[in-house]
Amino acid sequence: MSSHKPDTRTKILESTWKLLETTTGDDVRMSDIAKQAGVSRQAVYLHFPNRVDLLIATTRYLDEVKDSDGRLAASRSATTGLARLDAFIEAWGNYIPEIFGVAAALLAMQDKDPAAKEAWSNRMQAVREGCEAAVKALDRDGQLRPDLEREKATDLLWTLLSVHNWEQLTNACGWTQDAYVDAMKALARRMLVCET
Amino acid sequence: MSSHKPDTRTKILESTWKLLETTTGDDVRMSDIAKQAGVSRQAVYLHFPNRVDLLIATTRYLDEVKDSDGRLAASRSATTGLARLDAFIEAWGNYIPEIFGVAAALLAMQDKDPAAKEAWSNRMQAVREGCEAAVKALDRDGQLRPDLEREKATDLLWTLLSVHNWEQLTNACGWTQDAYVDAMKALARRMLVCET
């Protein structure tokens, strides 16, 4: 796991990550990744069968390094529904910028490659489960708007917290990360919680 | 302009449109479009310098045929701010599914081609102006939440009404078009309008 000199596979994953962070999605070719890793292009194919699998592996590597599970799990310890909602939004909302490069690359291949679609869909399903749990907790507290079924509420929260919305607000509209998180928290409450 | 037998250029645009409606984005190749139009691949290049320009031209053609300007303009005639907000959401929200095929194709090329990015950005800017006008009308009526500046409110409404959000709710979550429009209207009010 924590060997001193990184093996080739890890070097490739690190390089992919770095390149996707700095340049945008489709500009990252297999040869670029190989060069960055100081390895031949064929060595990359020795470890990953194709580009899509490499990107998917990179997201898994990122999750591992960044401990995405641990972060999202933290929101589970909140007692009240409202606290749980806030904690989840904070955890996920602050995770987005860290994975955005890789996410955007994977997102860009969605309609080109079914495996990419599947991989992204799986990851978003995990986020959806977090939304569902938050909605459930709100409902248990009797705080969910009566005109909203749990599933619809989950759909809305999930959509609100999409990577695309984060990108639009922070990149296109120039919001700071903090402004984004605060706005999402406020919006989620207005969207889901009944008036006090 | 309105000749009886459609010229080649129009046939190509119609074919592009049709193909983008049925199949998904990147699967539509120049040769597919040519075949669908009953024309040689080179004839396509005779009318459009490259794929991106063809896609952009197709969106403009669609706008013309569907009278997008006229539709969005209708919301301008509403008297109250609330009516204007509703009318705009209805007009734009119901326009999305009609242009989605072409929009998705253009969207998919965004980070591959700067011209596509530019074209899409221009179109979204028009939508943003609609949002801005609705927010302004609300504010003039004294209905805009006091904790929201006009620009932030515009950003939020614009983000809420993004094509991606429409896709996620209708495609991924399976909402009907009507449910989508109703939810967006309700949400926009909760987001922007101060409590009565």
Added chain:
DNA sequence: TTCCTTCCTTGACACGGTGTAAAGTTGACA
């Protein structure tokens, strides 16, 4: 030492899609 194995390199190539180039066809118009 020699041999074997594993990981990696080098160089070549097939494939598919975009875009270019050039010569030939067709039909309208004068």
Added chain:
DNA sequence: TGTCAACTTTACACCGTGTCAAGGAAGGAA
């Protein structure tokens, strides 16, 4: 009859992905 414009046909260059085969370097076992 000639000319012009629109379109076809064929061929090709380019680029990125993915495949294939031969060979080299390092390390362990005999």
